[in-house]
Amino acid sequence: MLLLSGNNVGLPGALKSSKLHQRFLFLREILLSKKRLELKIDAIRAGQGPASSYVAVPDIIATLCSSRTRSAPSSTTPILPRYFSELRSRGEAERASERGREMHWVKAESSDFSGNLPLPRSGHTAVNVGKSKVIFFGGFADRRFLDDISVYDIENKLWFTPDCTGSGSDGQAGPSPRAFHVAVAIDCNMFIFGGRSGSKRLGDFWMLDTDIWQWSELTSYGDLPSPREFAAASAIGNRKIVMHGGWDGKKWLSDVYILDTISLEWMELSVSGSAPPPRCGHSATMVEKRLLIFGGRGGGGPIMGDLWALKGLIEEENETPGWTQLKLPGQAPSPRCGHTVTSGGHYLLLFGGHGTGGWLSRYDIYHNDCIILDRVSVQWKLLTTSNELPPPRAYHSMACIGARYLLFGGFDGKSTFGDLWWLVPEDDSIAKRLLSAPPDILPESKSVTTLSGSPQSLPKESQTEQSPILELQKRLGISISSSKAQVNLVDEMEDKELHELSSRLAGETLPTRDQVACIQALRDHWRKSSERSIQLQELGPLLRDYQRLIIHKHLRIVSDSQFTTSNLPREDYRFFHLKSASQLRMDDIPKLLNEYKQLISN
Structure with missing residues (x-):
């Protein structure tokens, strides 16, 4: 406290006229300036500062050193909440390994996937x-609302359509067809709410258990949100979901609801102070707290480009819920709706969306820019x-898969897309294809609405181009054996249960040298x-052999020197995703056996 006292009271006389005295005065001035600045910031945080929803503070270093050092004029820097400062330090380690890597767009090739790819669409999740x-x-x-599920198995690079069961209040097995709903994943469950079907806004609430592929319509209580579409939602940790805004058919909404997925209780969050204008078609992403x-x-109807942060969502923090508008430096995205914001590593990735242009007359703009926060x-x-960039679009989806991003679908005002694009680092094997010959691209999957309003399909691209296996491996940057190594299935030659079953059916213990013959005999038996x-004891070996045959079939297709996009299989493989035969139901057995026989015959 001696240094902060007025004048030079309590200062030894020898210091008053010495260089040490001058240094003392300089140090005291710095501390006083720092103290005044801290008091000002505390006042702003306590709500005693400017009345605007965002505030600015001067550059601290420039303020403290302006009397002693020369520096370039400091610009006003927007205030950043404390959690952004925490993210800076946490993100440095994540960024160190990624520094210097560029990202590249690469259109998906037929060799990137197996199975039944999803149909063109927009407004999906x-x-x-x-x-x-x-x-x-x-x-x-095509003027239809959809209720189908497509699953991409990341490890096996396989698309499949699970055979889901369930029951709803109206007796249906799953949610009715819809678009522009919200979907959030917590653990192994996917929760969906609302959306639109025809001219009706929906307010039902469903959960899909992806371990057993079963839908459940959930009866929740508390402050139930009204039916709506174009809302935005995100998970809070591994238990709760927060939802904001939307359109209920009569008005734009700005309410905030929190759902506890364990108790199934909705709570409308009471937020004090200024709040974002009501809106729909926006994005909502949890960043830390x-x-x-x-x-x-x-x-x-105006399209907005503002960024807001909501605090007070974590009960343990005991924070009063409140909004803060953030104005960050850099090249901010233009106003838009129907875009995606995907969290990956140390940044948020914003892509696409629908905006407007013009001055005297307004016109629609669809974006394909990619901006990171x-x-x-x-x-x-x-x-x-x-x-090459993907065509501009809105109401698409973007999924983060490790260091890669997968773009699918969307709408550009005229066409509905069904194409798939990768956004990958420059050292990714997919990016290396850009340096090789033109790839065998997946056929365009796109429907067009003509000016008359009637949908029509675009002609399919030529699929006669052939690509030898050596060229295919070169483009992929991998070997066939490395792909096979990613499959977590026991080889048939090491499947003891398979051999024991074949021996029981043969009525005798078969020697090891006859393993190939006994496997073939068992497959003939199942055929x-x-x-x-x-x-009952046959179901486990049958399911594993079914999964092995699928893997072998697609590895054979990839390694075929006459590989073309027309060879890409379109089966659903409804049971490929099952972890064990205990997940099979009685009515699944005929379907499984039928698919198995088709694989054997091929």
């Missing part, structure tokens, strides 16, 4: 369930790429079997 799969649900295409929302279409530098950055003749 895509959520990551753990690190093993991405689930796509619903959407709109805050919900960030961006863009959307607001009351009266860097959590380390806390600023917007435009992600530039030198290669001739009916669902009623299959015994």
